[in-house]
Amino acid sequence: MTKVWAIAWKDLRSTMGNVPGLAMMLLAPLALAGLLGFAFGGGDSFEISATKVALASEDARPAAAPGQEAPPLAGDAFAGILTSEGLRDVLEVTEAKSAAAARARVDDGDAAVAVVVPRDFTAALYGAEGQKTAVELYVDPTQEFGMAITESVVMQALLDFNGARAAATVAVAVAGGPAGNDDAAQTAAARFVQDGGVSQALVIAERAPSAGEGEDASTVGLILAGMMVFFMFFGAGNVARTILTEDQDGTLPRMLTTPTPTATILGGKFASVFLTVSVQLIVLLIGGAILFSIDWGRLDVVAVLTVVTSAVASGLALLIISVVRTPGQAGAISAGVYLVLGLLGGNFGTATDAGTYATVQGFTPNGPLLRGWDAAMRGGGLADISGDLVVPVAFGLAFFAVAVWRFRRRYA
Amino acid sequence: MSIVEVQGLSKRYDPPKGVLAVDDVSFTIERGEIFSLLGPNGAGKSTTISMLSCLLRPSGGDATVDGHSIVGDAQAVKSVIGVVPQDIAVYPDMTARENLVFWGKMYGLAGVELTSRVDEVLELISLVDRQKDRVDKYSGGMKRRVNIGVALLHRPKILYLDEPTVGIDPQSRRSILDGILTFREQGMTVLYTTHYMAEAQELSDRIGIIDHGKMIALGTHGELVKIVGEEARVDVAVDRQLDGMVERWSGLRGVSKASVEEDHAELLVDDANEVLPHLFEEAAGGGSRITSVNVSEPNLELVFLHLTGRALRE
Known part of the structure; x- marks a missing residue:
């Protein structure tokens, strides 16, 4: 073990003393990630501007039944949903005095959608079964995206309102009230709406880094992850190439004349490649966190990804070195292989989630790794990345096995 | 051991x-x-x-x-x-x-x-x-x-x-x-x-x-060295045709072998000091003038030459 460590430490020291090599390994990925992030626009944010909605509520309180209190206005509850805090990022709602005024705003381009709550909205909700009404959406046909969002929100709200009414009717029936006791159902539905049950149910799911600083960091993080893996291939290739340069320089044959088993020498070389790319990755992770405020995710997930990514990069580099004869050949072949893998695996921001290309990416050693890093940055745990690691781990083991076999034959 | x-x-x-x-x-x-x-x-x-x-x-x-x-x-x-x-x-x-x-x-x-x-x-x-x-x-x-x-x-x-x-x-x-x-x-x-x-x-x-x-x-x-018989090698160049000179030199006492090698003659002799004056005399008698002489005492180079017919180039 002392000899393995001595060989690994010697190579690591040599690599760390190679300034141009270090620049390639550490600065290039950071610089490229920064540049690409900037090129994607102001720090690469992807923000959806809030849809302007003109809301006109013509809802009128229906007459109260004898001896009963008039139900509260459901239109107010509906308006409260649209203007709620949770939807403020997607809907910018202003109230219009009338349906006509709301439509006029759409016609004038001041709003994308006009939402008109009909006069009988409360009556339909709390009234006798079979009574129906409709909320009107008046839309600017050029604002498809805003219309879709508004329609979705309104649809969800109406579903909840209808659900509240149905739930109340069933509850009264189950409680043993007389059939057709609409008064009790109305009261129950009104209580349900007023108590906030609807508004709490109507939420829009947000992904964790979906807005502001977090989103910027995540996108730069994805780019940096791609660059990291890509440049780790080169970093590993550079260190692995020392096997060939040492062979040419005579230090490797000399090592083989010492009472050091071939397996130990190869073990030291393998360890030096693995250690170097691990250090490279850790420095890049720290650099990304400091320079771009990237949250790489949970420490245990990052640790596992670091080990697997380093193992894949090391295994691939050693495999290539094991099948070529000279450092020159290694340089040319490595560059070609890394470039093709980078393109296929999505290291240049070309990753997709579906289609043939995604399938191809899934069978590259680097594509699933990038998905793993993506999942980590989204806060995923070990269970979330385990599926993404199957293919890279298989590749890594296969690369190492073939490289060991080839080297043992060559230096036996 | x-x-x-x-x-x-x-x-x-x-x-x-x-x-x-x-x-x-x-x-x-x-x-x-x-x-x-x-x-x-x-x-x-x-x-x-x-x-x-x-x-x-x-x-x-x-x-x-x-x-x-x-x-x-x-x-x-x-x-x-x-x-x-x-x-x-x-x-x-x-x-x-x-x-x-x-x-x-x-x-x-x-x-x-x-x-x-x-x-x-x-x-x-x-x-x-x-x-x-x-x-x-x-x-x-x-x-x-x-x-x-x-x-x-x-x-x-x-x-x-x-x-x-x-x-x-x-x-x-x-x-x-x-x-x-x-x-x-x-x-x-x-x-x-x-x-x-x-x-x-x-x-x-x-x-x-x-x-x-x-x-x-x-x-x-x-x-x-004994493989080459402990003889010295004398390389001699002259200003005329070598063939006739080599024939004359090969008949001298103390010369065991004489041959033409490219632009010079190569002689194996028992004692170079004794033979050299006679080489000059024979050359003069044949109307030639010796332009260079190189004497090599028996060494490994000669051994290699003797064994392989080629020089051991340094």
Whole structure:
């Protein structure tokens, strides 16, 4: 073990003393990630501007039944949903005095959608079964995206309102009230709406880094992850190439004349490649966190990804070195292989989630790794990345096995 | 008592049709002697030393080093040999001390023993003052010394030196040769390969002459010289046609052989001092004038020439 460590430490020291090599390994990925992030626009944010909605509520309180209190206005509850805090990022709602005024705003381009709550909205909700009404959406046909969002929100709200009414009717029936006791159902539905049950149910799911600083960091993080893996291939290739340069320089044959088993020498070389790319990755992770405020995710997930990514990069580099004869050949072949893998695996921001290309990416050693890093940055745990690691781990083991076999034959 | 016993050693690269670099070579090296393998470039010297270093697996035959087979017990062989490769094989971006420490670990040294051996070797190769300088800042001779020092760290029983003086200045060469003679005085066995006849002649207790992979002669310097009959060689150039002159010279007493070699005549003579005046007389008598004379006393060059018909180019 002392000899393995001595060989690994010697190579690591040599690599760390190679300034141009270090620049390639550490600065290039950071610089490229920064540049690409900037090129994607102001720090690469992807923000959806809030849809302007003109809301006109013509809802009128229906007459109260004898001896009963008039139900509260459901239109107010509906308006409260649209203007709620949770939807403020997607809907910018202003109230219009009338349906006509709301439509006029759409016609004038001041709003994308006009939402008109009909006069009988409360009556339909709390009234006798079979009574129906409709909320009107008046839309600017050029604002498809805003219309879709508004329609979705309104649809969800109406579903909840209808659900509240149905739930109340069933509850009264189950409680043993007389059939057709609409008064009790109305009261129950009104209580349900007023108590906030609807508004709490109507939420829009947000992904964790979906807005502001977090989103910027995540996108730069994805780019940096791609660059990291890509440049780790080169970093590993550079260190692995020392096997060939040492062979040419005579230090490797000399090592083989010492009472050091071939397996130990190869073990030291393998360890030096693995250690170097691990250090490279850790420095890049720290650099990304400091320079771009990237949250790489949970420490245990990052640790596992670091080990697997380093193992894949090391295994691939050693495999290539094991099948070529000279450092020159290694340089040319490595560059070609890394470039093709980078393109296929999505290291240049070309990753997709579906289609043939995604399938191809899934069978590259680097594509699933990038998905793993993506999942980590989204806060995923070990269970979330385990599926993404199957293919890279298989590749890594296969690369190492073939490289060991080839080297043992060559230096036996 | 032999420390190295080589029996029928052969090496063919890329069998079955590849080059037969070493062909059924056998010899022994006694403890404490300097044994030289002398031969031109490509003769098979380095291949032989590579097999004895367990770097190359023989195609045939075997050898034992300190009783260990190079085929069956390579690790044991490696622990008793020190190998100085032809090209400098140390790390240029490390200091001399760092190199020695690293290589010491490769030889299994550690702790206090490693430190003391590194100090001793630095003293031996006269690099104590420069031990903390990177090797790539050294002169060629200093690098050669580090190259040799690495092989001495573990006090090997036998030191292999593969043409260690190729391409270096005369002063460094002298220093290395003196060092090797010192190793012998200390009782170390040395296997030395060279294509420099003078080095083999100066250093060696015994010499094996190798050519085209075959051991063509083996013995002490004196024994080898006797192969050519202890005659001196005289190369003579004249200003006229050589053929007639060679005929006249071959009839002289003391001249055993005379032949035309390109632009000069080559004569083998018993005593050059005695024959030379007669050569001039015969030339004058034949109407020619001798333009140059070169006398070579019996040496390994002549032996090689005698055995192969070719010169051993230095």
